[in-house]
Amino acid sequence: MFDLDRWREIFQSINKNRLRSVMSGFTVAFAILLFTLLFGVANGLGNFFKGAFADDAQNAMFVRVWKTSKPYKGLQTGRRVQLKNKDYDYIADEYENKIQYKSSRIYKNFTIKYKNEASSYSVMAVNPDHQYLEKTIINEGRYLNERDLKAKSKVIVIGRLIKKDLFGEKPALGKRVNVNGSSFLIIGIFSDDGGDNEERKAFIPLSTSQAMYGNNDYISQIALGYNPNLSTDAAIAFGNQMERDLRKKLNIHPDDQSALSVRNMAEANKFVGTVMLALFFIITFIGSGTLIAGIIGISNIMIFVIKERTKEFGxxxxxxxxxxxxxxxxxxxxxLITTIAGYVGLTIGTYILSLIGNSLEEKYFIKDPSVSSEIVIGATFVLIVSGLIAGYLPAKRAANIKPIEALRAD
Amino acid sequence: MIRIEKLHKSYPIGKDSLHVLKGIDLHIKEGEFVSIMGSSGSGKSTLLNIVGLLDVHDEGNYYLNGQLIKDLNEKKAAILRNKFLGFVFQSFNLISYKTALENVALPLYYKGMARKERLKIAQEYLEKVELGPWANHLPNELSGGQKQRVAIARALVTKPKVVLADEPTGALDSTTTDSVMDLLKDINDEGMTVFVITHEEEVAEQTKRVVRLKDGLIISDELTATGKAKTV
Structure with a gap:
């Protein structure tokens, strides 16, 4: 029910008592401003943590090898460990049901040349599943497939920035480039959220690389995606199990981190999860504290205001x-005052957060701070309810004072 | 119009209670102009508050316009006040942030009248108390006498059966006192019951009937010279 006369009375009362209205509004606006900033910054921290691991798939695992740092079974320290195709096949076989994606990796650095433009780039020889592990986004054409690997085709998928370097704005798909002296066909162009470095890479089929450069079955790394149905703990256990098995198989001391290690995103996920949970508790605690302080503030002001107006009510x-x-x-x-003031606080808060944007990412690990619409709606709802309570309780008491006592009040 | 039988009222003061009204019997007929006289503490203001439904009595019966007043809740009392009673206070009791016109129109708002209509009626009443040109002034821009005339206009605007005035001239000088009393006389001449509380003899003389109170009891109740002249 809309009562125009009632609204007129209210606006008159607010307007004629501007200082009072502004003061009570300010309390609420300030509380909501702090609340918004707090949630925004916490969200920004969360975004940063999530983003820090966004380069690779959430379930990625990487097996890397280097030189041994401990003697084992008569083998000397400093021995160079080499992964081969059979190790990859062993893992693929042994843990078939725990693996979603799998790919070998060979790292190369090649000069890629097109007409007069040439530059040195990191080129990775991989299997088709690698697209999902690296979260490669295909912009044009396609990624490597099994046929390319079987045929050992001389095809290449280049990063967006390589295309920009060599071709500028001209089309690159279907063109041939010179890779370390051999001609490769560009079948795809990709982008990656992991930053500029990731977009100055190129991918070629693993088999092609092994045949062309050294004619062996060596691989640099094994990249896996664990089965997403595994719990984080199960995935960590799986990673540890695989690490033990591989060390045994390659004659490495069980504690030799230098010779072979498994980087498991499950561990990072667990860490991020814990941090996010802690962060969630902290902001919930402080955020609700801020809101409560605001509510108490407006309640105090309302009690005072109503006391001041007791005679008028009489x-x-x-x-x-x-x-x-x-x-x-x-x-x-x-x-009305709480809602408007709350909205003002929220608007200012959101505006400040949008000004901050990504400028604090480098130094303070705050990325894209913002508040979600659920939080906004929730906070507004809390405000309206608190305005209701803050006004209702003292008003109810004032309205029940006998008019003669109210009239005597001064 | 107002009939009071054996009215008692006491106020608690700490553990004891102060017996203010000790059995008042009073009958005021429609159209009367009555003043209650008494020194401070005699219970005259308490009597007016009970008559005005601003306070409740402990014992005895009170009939307003033939209706027994008993166990009224605030809502019912508010409706009765709005319908039957108009108040004029010693300290005017205007709402400071509303203009003279808005103050006068306020009782009509609580009657549920539309804004246009109530402002029109309020303006008529302001003109009746000769304050038409002051309609848009705030109370603190008016003199004491003007304020009291606004308050009288506000008391009259709902056309109540009874106008209750609690020391209406208490805060005014003698010239403005006369103009306010003239106004109350005019109202009474139009047939409205007027009930004035005062401790000034000159004020009481201008009414038609004087009831004297002392220590919570009526000690005399007689017609004034004016009252006698009118009835004869």
Whole structure:
């Protein structure tokens, strides 16, 4: 029910008591501003943590090898460990049901040349599954497939920035480039969220690389994606198990981290999960504290305001105002002020957060701080309810004072 | 119009209670102009508050316009006040942030009248108390006498059966006192019951009937010279 006269009374009361209204509004606006900033910054921290691991798939695992640092079974320290295709096949076989994606990796650095433009780039020889492990986004054409590997085709998928370097704005798909002296066909162009370095890479089929450069079955790394149905703990256990098995198989000391290690995103996921949970508790605690402080602030002001207006209420009652009309007027005024002030605080907060944007990412690990619409709606709801309570309780008491006592008040 | 039988009222003061009204019997007929006289502490203000439904009595019966007043809740009391009673206070009790016109129109708002209509009626009443040109002034821009005339206009605007005035001239000088009393006389001449509380003899003389109160009891109840002249 919309009562124009009631609104007129309220606006008049707010307008004629501007300082009071502004003060009570300020309390609420400030509380909501702090609340918004707090949640925004916490969200920004969360975004940063999530983003820090966004380069690779959430379930990625990498097996890397280097030189041994401990003697084992008569083998000397400093022995160079070499992964081969059979190790890859062993893992693929042994842990078939725990693996979603799998790919070998060979790292190369090649000069890629097109007409007069040439530059040195990191080129990775991989299997088709690698697209999902590296989260490669195909912009044009396609990624490597099994046919390319079987045929050992001389095809290449280049990063967006390589295309920009060598071709500028001209089309590159279907063109041939010179890779370390051999001609390769560009079958795809990709982008990657992991940053510029990731987009200055190129992918070629693993088999092609092994045949062309050295004619062996050596691989640099094994990249896996564990089965997403595994729990984080199970995935960590799987990683540890695989690490033990491989060390045994390659004659490496069980504690030799230098010779062979498995980087498991499950561990990072667990860490991020824990940090996010802790962060969630902290912001919930402080955030609700801030809101409560704001609510108490407005309640105090309302109590004071109503005390100040007791005589006016007495006059109104002598003139025929029902208690309900006085309570209604005060509550409506209180809700109006809290809602507007809350909205102002929210707007300023959101604006500040948008100004901050990504500028604090480098130094303070805050990325894209923002508040979600659920939080906004939730906070607004809390505000309206608190305005209601803050106005209702003291108004109810004031309205029930006998008019003669109210009139005596000064 | 107002009938009071054996009215008692006491106020608690700490553990004891102060017996203010000790059995008042009073009958005021429609159209009367009555003043209650008494020194401070005699219970005259308490009596007016009970008559005005601003306070409740402990014992005895009170009939307003033939209706027994008993166990009224605030809502019912508010409706009755709005319908039957108009108040004029010693300290005017205007709402400071509303203009004279808005103050006068306020009882009509609580009656549920539309804004246009109530402002029109309020303006008529302001003109009746000769304050038409001051309609848009705030109370603190008016003199004491003007304020009290606004308050009287506000008391009259709902066309109540009874106008209750609690020391209406208490805060005014003698010239403005006369103009306010003239106004109350005019109202009474139009047939409205007027009930004035005062401790000034000059004020009481201008009414038609004087009831004297002392220590919570009526000690005399007689017609004034004016009252006698009118009834004869």
């Amino acid at each position: 006059i109104r009652k002598a003139l025929g105002a029902k208690p309900s009309s006085i309570v209604g007027m005060v509550v409506q005024e209180s809700v």
